[in-house]
Amino acid sequence: MGLFGLTVTRFIRAFLLTMLCLGILSSLCMAASTHELTYFKSYETTVDGEEVIRFELGLNRDGLAYKESTKAYRPNTLILDLDDTIPGRLRHQMQLSGIGESLKVQEVELKHTRLQLNFTKPVEELSYRVYTLSENRKERKPARLVIDVSKRGKKAAGSTEGVEGHTIVLDAGHGGSDTGAIGPSGLTEKEVTLAVTQKVRDILENSGAHVVMTRDSDRDVYGVNATDRQELQARVDVSLREPATEIFVSVHCNAFSSPSAHGVETYYYAGSPLGYRLAALLDEELLREGGLQDRGVKDANFYVLRHSAVPASLVELAFITNYQEERLLADDGYQSGLAEAIARAIGRYFSGN
Amino acid sequence: MQNNMKLYRGLLLLAATAILAVTAGCDPQGEKPPTAVSSSASASVASSSEKPSSSTSGSKQEAPKSVEVELYYPDATATKLVSVKKKLDITKEDKYNAAVHALMQDPKEKTVTGIFPKTAKLRSVRLQGDVAVVDFDSNIRKGFSGGSTGERFLVGSVVNTLTNFPEIKKVRFLLDGKEIESLAGHMDLTEPVARMNSLME
Numbered sequence: 001m002g003l004f005g006l007t008v009t010r011f012i013r014a015f016l017l018t019m020l021c022l023g024i025l026s027s028l029c030m031a032a033s034t035h036e037l038t039y040f041k042s043y044e045t046t047v048d049g050e051e052v053i054r055f056e057l058g059l060n061r062d063g064l065a066y067k068e069s070t071k072a073y074r075p076n077t078l079i080l081d082l083d084d085t086i087p088g089r090l091r092h093q094m095q096l097s098g099i100g101e102s103l104k105v106q107e108v109e110l111k112h113t114r115l116q117l118n119f120t121k122p123v124e125e126l127s128y129r130v131y132t133l134s135e136n137r138k139e140r141k142p143a144r145l146v147i148d149v150s151k152r153g154k155k156a157a158g159s160t161e162g163v164e165g166h167t168i169v170l171d172a173g174h175g176g177s178d179t180g181a182i183g184p185s186g187l188t189e190k191e192v193t194l195a196v197t198q199k200v201r202d203i204l205e206n207s208g209a210h211v212v213m214t215r216d217s218d219r220d221v222y223g224v225n226a227t228d229r230q231e232l233q234a235r236v237d238v239s240l241r242e243p244a245t246e247i248f249v250s251v252h253c254n255a256f257s258s259p260s261a262h263g264v265e266t267y268y269y270a271g272s273p274l275g276y277r278l279a280a281l282l283d284e285e286l287l288r289e290g291g292l293q294d295r296g297v298k299d300a301n302f303y304v305l306r307h308s309a310v311p312a313s314l315v316e317l318a319f320i321t322n323y324q325e326e327r328l329l330a331d332d333g334y335q336s337g338l339a340e341a342i343a344r345a346i347g348r349y350f351s352g353n
Numbered sequence: 354m355q356n357n358m359k360l361y362r363g364l365l366l367l368a369a370t371a372i373l374a375v376t377a378g379c380d381p382q383g384e385k386p387p388t389a390v391s392s393s394a395s396a397s398v399a400s401s402s403e404k405p406s407s408s409t410s411g412s413k414q415e416a417p418k419s420v421e422v423e424l425y426y427p428d429a430t431a432t433k434l435v436s437v438k439k440k441l442d443i444t445k446e447d448k449y450n451a452a453v454h455a456l457m458q459d460p461k462e463k464t465v466t467g468i469f470p471k472t473a474k475l476r477s478v479r480l481q482g483d484v485a486v487v488d489f490d491s492n493i494r495k496g497f498s499g500g501s502t503g504e505r506f507l508v509g510s511v512v513n514t515l516t517n518f519p520e521i522k523k524v525r526f527l528l529d530g531k532e533i534e535s536l537a538g539h540m541d542l543t544e545p546v547a548r549m550n551s552l553m554e
């Protein structure tokens with residue numbers, strides 16, 4: 001027993017010592033993996049045949065993790081939070097010309113750098129893409145963080161009849177800390193709803209409609225630690241703040257515990273005949289476009305429908321938990337088709353046919 | 354700050370669990386700690402089964418050991434709720450708790466499917482007048498499929514099963530003892546939910 005006890009004590013001591021060493025080692029590793037900004041420049045270039053203005057930041061190494069966000073009270077500013085990054089010798093404030101007005105570089109916390117890129121117009125109205133490029137030894141290019149802003153503005157989209165002059169609120173379901181449902185291969189509801197909703201917006205705006213988005217990036221509408229009511233009410237509030245709003249359309253992907261559930265359904269709030277009409281048109285157009293099973297037009301006590309001051313519908317494009325439908329939802333072309341269907345339904349709603 | 358709080362809470366919980374485990378191990382009688390199923394006074398009055406001695410019926414008869422209940426599960430494609438009759442053991446808990454516990458088990462019947470995440474736990478079901486207050490732990494959100502349909506069928510299976518008892522008219526949902534406003538971000542659960550007949554068609 002005594003010997004056994006001694007062995008145990010020794011083992012525990014050795015274990016603790018090992019853990020301590022591991023801790024020191026890992027903190028050393030972390031220090032070594034810190035990113036450093038090396039330069040900033042902006043220039044015009046072409047990406048996939050599209051003319052863009054590129055804002056480029058050099059980095060000392062690959063593997064940068066960053067988060068993109070905007071703030072409602074500063075619509076012209078794109079915020080990029082760079083994890084484990086120091087600003088290096090980069091100037092803290094740079095005046096730019098053209099679409100980008102200025103760039104602010106700040107180490108807001110130890111080894112956490114924030115970039116604030118100010119544009120001459122709201123970020124929401126820009127067509128842009130943020131991504132990283134790996135170090136390329138052959139071309140002697142370092143790791144880079146790149147923000148490409150299209151010179152043409154929003155990508156040219158299709159158009160639809162009947163929406164000109166109307167005001168529509170589009171709600172991309174979930175977002176930010178709320179992924180929504182997740183498909184078997186990892187596709188998230190929030191990314192599909194945003195992609196489709198942005199495509200609908202482009203078509204409607206191209207057709208002369210005024211569109212307000214509850215969110216236009218991967219973010220929570222109220223905030224990260226919001227209650228469900230705050231988050232859902234914040235989406236309703238977007239339409240209340242715009243008195244001209246005529247309809248509210250919330251876009252979602254469906255989910256169920258069994259992968260065999262499939263098809264399209266659209267929802268309205270019971271007692272709203274216009275809500276029903278909108279939901280029915282959306283269902284009809286989505287079915288015609290996507291070729292999925294019709295699960296019907298249903299009434300439900302959904303928060304955003306119940307609290308909407310204008311006719312509202314929530315559409316469930318397809319089941320992200322169904323293997324085939326998840327693949328469709330991930331497909332850019334299929335998403336565009338669904339977006340056209342939604343835009344057509346909205347056009348029919350306003351033109352009365 | 355939020356994270357620190359979580360960590361702190363987690364540590365407390367860990368410590369509490371450790372103490373519990375130690376004390377349980379020390380208990381010479383080896384008595385089991387009280388189960389998580391808690392029934393309020395009103396619930397135990399409503400159930401004729403729990404404590405025959407405190408039964409208000411006044412009869413000296415032995416309380417029933419089981420009761421047959423209709424449970425509502427979704428079918429595999431989530432088109433409707435299907436009722437399945439099951440005999441439930443009500444010697445350890447009342448019929449409301451037993452019914453929801455049974456719903457949370459994946460059904461063996463091929464015609465229906467389970468909708469609850471496996472990690473979810475029921476904390477309690479108690480009656481407040483004609484409203485059943487169903488309290489789940491927050492794991493119900495973690496492993497949940499989500500989706501409008503998933504949310505409606507989970508809520509609907511509980512509501513329709515419980516409102517099958519004539520004394521229950523509506524169901525209020527709690528998570529970790531706190532009122533919730535939604536489960537998966539679609540349904541408005543700020544008020545008690547009445548029977549969802551649209552899921553039965």
Ligand SMILES: [Zn+2]
Binds near residue numbers: 173181253500538
């Ligand atoms: Zn959703």
